[in-house]
Amino acid sequence: MNSTPKLLVTQGRKATYLALSYSWGLGVRHNVQLLKRTKETFQHEGIVESAMTLSHQETLQVARMLGYRYVWIDAFGIIQDDKDDWATQSRQIADVYGNADLTLIAGKSDDSRQGFIKNVPRPRVPHCPIQYRSPVTSTSEDSTCYIGLQLTKATGPVEKRAWCFQELNLSRRKVTFSVQQLSFKCRHSNIYEDGAYVAHVPGNWLRDLSIRPSADRKVEPMDVLKHWYELTMQYSLTDVFDPTDNFATLCGVAKRFQEALQGSRYLAGIWECDMVRGLLWKSRKLYLGPNSRQSLKRPKGVKRLEGQEIQRAPSWSWLALTGPIIQATGKHHDEVFSDEANLRCRTLHNDGRTWTPDTWDPDVVVYPFPQCRLNIVGCIREVSRSSVKTANYGRRPRWQYSLARINDHAFLLEAVNDVKRSKDDGLLGSIVAIGLFDIEEQRSSRALYAMCLTYEEGLMLERTGDGYYRRVGVFSVEDDGYFSGLSSDMLSVTLI
Structure with a gap:
């Protein structure tokens, strides 16, 4: 040089x-x-x-x-x-x-x-010198090795x-x-x-x-996606000075995965070929382990956006918030998503693959970012927060997470306008799901809607003034009957 x-x-x-x-x-x-x-x-x-x-x-x-x-x-x-x-x-x-x-x-x-x-x-404790003589050499001189803490x-x-x-x-x-x-x-x-x-x-x-993925290094798509979810959970633990840089800081990794997934569209941090699973990320609050006490938050800008809350991704994307997440991985979820009969929603578009008409890919790195709307056909039910504490529910929730964490951070959801239910059922009889808000500020949300993505989990939504829906959390189904609608109940929903 x-x-x-x-x-x-x-x-x-x-x-x-x-x-x-x-x-x-x-x-x-x-x-x-x-x-x-x-x-x-x-x-x-x-x-x-x-x-x-x-x-x-x-x-x-x-x-x-x-x-x-x-x-x-x-x-x-x-x-x-x-x-x-x-x-x-x-x-x-x-x-x-x-x-x-x-x-x-x-x-x-x-x-x-x-x-x-x-x-x-x-070192907290200095290394200790120890004299020794090697039995395999001819020298008569002592040597010194140093022993210390690992x-x-x-x-x-x-x-x-x-x-x-x-x-x-x-x-x-x-x-x-x-x-x-x-x-x-x-x-x-x-x-x-x-x-x-x-x-x-x-x-x-x-x-x-x-290493670039290639034909001679071919792996199963589910193995690729599993590793993506593992990496994104690690990535969610990192920090960046300017939160609008986050798509740039993941761009290189996303490109490698896009090559391996043979061109599947990258929609604001989620792969279109595994869209339903990708939408079921959640706060790590339910997890009994490292980083589980850190809350998700809305990112705040720097420089000309100093202190302002910014929307850097659509509400349904895990990249919209900062903080540790859990992805829908593990043997149980693999079993759920291996059979399409377990899904309770589908894409609006006739090709069965396209979840949005909007354009997004790993090269989107400059803020403000383009809009990315999801078009979903699903069954939406109106729900409300119950006055009954989760600890008094009396049933083991469907979510396979720490019961103590569920009691501390989740809440019960009641049916709204359900004529099938009798007043004699009581408060516990009206419970249909257990919900978890993405961020604490969303607890003030009044009109809530629940849309199942699988037979056991779904998204909590709120309606916007223009008729779209915005994600505010996730929920675990506790009453299958309330969410098992007829084909006539299926609606076209746009998430922003």
């Missing part, structure tokens, strides 16, 4: 390069970065390395030591004040990191100004960054500067500084998204 770094516009040329995956830091803007006005200077006169952010400087140092002539860093690979260039480069992230010879992961640094090499943590394999703050999420998943070789140790990961194994070794089965693109 040249002693003075310069910007190279590749124009289709190919070469071996190193890429950097790191956290900028909350609201950090680099003193030296690629702008429209600096492009010519960076190309012809070079970049003042000493003025760079420390993480950028350290990346260049490592690249020189390893013999790399070219480096890709987002602050210099994307024109930061050019929306068109930002959108173009964001759509190419899968190739940028997938084609890199090596990716440096600045795992333990949550601020690029602090760097990722020098801030080495001190080092953690935790990567660090970048694991919580949405941008880094796809960079880590798309890179084929990674050297990670983790919280306590270095590690090297490739398609065959993970090797850690403390000697730990983990072998992989090579060639599995589902575990290595830098």
Whole structure:
């Protein structure tokens, strides 16, 4: 690498390069970065390395030591004040990191100004030197080994960054500067500084998204979708400074899955070929495990949208909100969706596959995003919140989640205008479902509608002024009879 770094516009040329995956830091803007006005200077006169952010400087140092002539860093690979260039480069992230010879992961640094090499943590207990002499060598001199506490394999703050999420998943070789140790990961194994070794089965693109799906690596669509749901649950735990970036931060990963699903449309984070299952995401509040106490929230803007609640996705998409989710995965759900007879809704369009007339795909990365409406034929029933507490229900709910969590966060739903029910049934006799709002603010919703997607679960909706419906939560069916309507009860519903 040249002693003075310069910007190279590749124009289709190919070469071996190193890429950097790191956290900028909350609201950090680099003193030296690629702008429209600096492009010519960076190309012809070079970049003042000493003025760079420390993480950028350290990346260049490592690249020189390893013999790399070219480096890709987002602050210099994307024109930061050019929306068109930002959108173009964001759509190419899968190739940028997938084609890199090596990716440096600045795992333990949550601020690029602090760097990722020098801030080495001190062990809680110092390593203890032990003298020994090897029985298999001829030397008479003693050697020394050091015994200490086991080092953690935790990567660090970048694991919580949405941008880094796809960079880590798309890179084929990674050297990670983790919280306590270095590690090297490739398609065959993970090797850690403390000697730990983990072998992989090579060639599995589902575990290595830098590999493009192809005919000789064909896998079953359900296996592809299952891995997508696993990744999206992980992704929902990450943060991004600007919430309008979220479709860009998932763009590269979504493109890999779209190739594997043979062109299935990507509708705001859900695949059209598995639409019904995809709609049944829910808050992690019902889950007894990690991150289950964190609520879903509406995203709030930054910069010119500072503090404003923004709608970055349709209400039915899990990407409309921030926070941890549960997807409809597992053996039970596989059994439910393996038989179409279990479904209680269908697409309005005659081809049986198209759920929306609107256009959306992984390349949609620039806010404001286009509209994406779902056209569904389903049976809708009006319901209301019951005054009876869930803990007093007296029956084991259909939902296979923690009963304590259900009692704490879910609520009972009563039938509305059901002439079949007698007043003698009492309050518990009118219970037809158990509901869960997506966010706390939706608890004030008055007129609620329930639409089954399967025989056991569905969406809670509210009606908009223009006759459309908006998702506010999910529900578990408790009274099959109330929701088993005749064909004449099926309505055309548009979700926005």
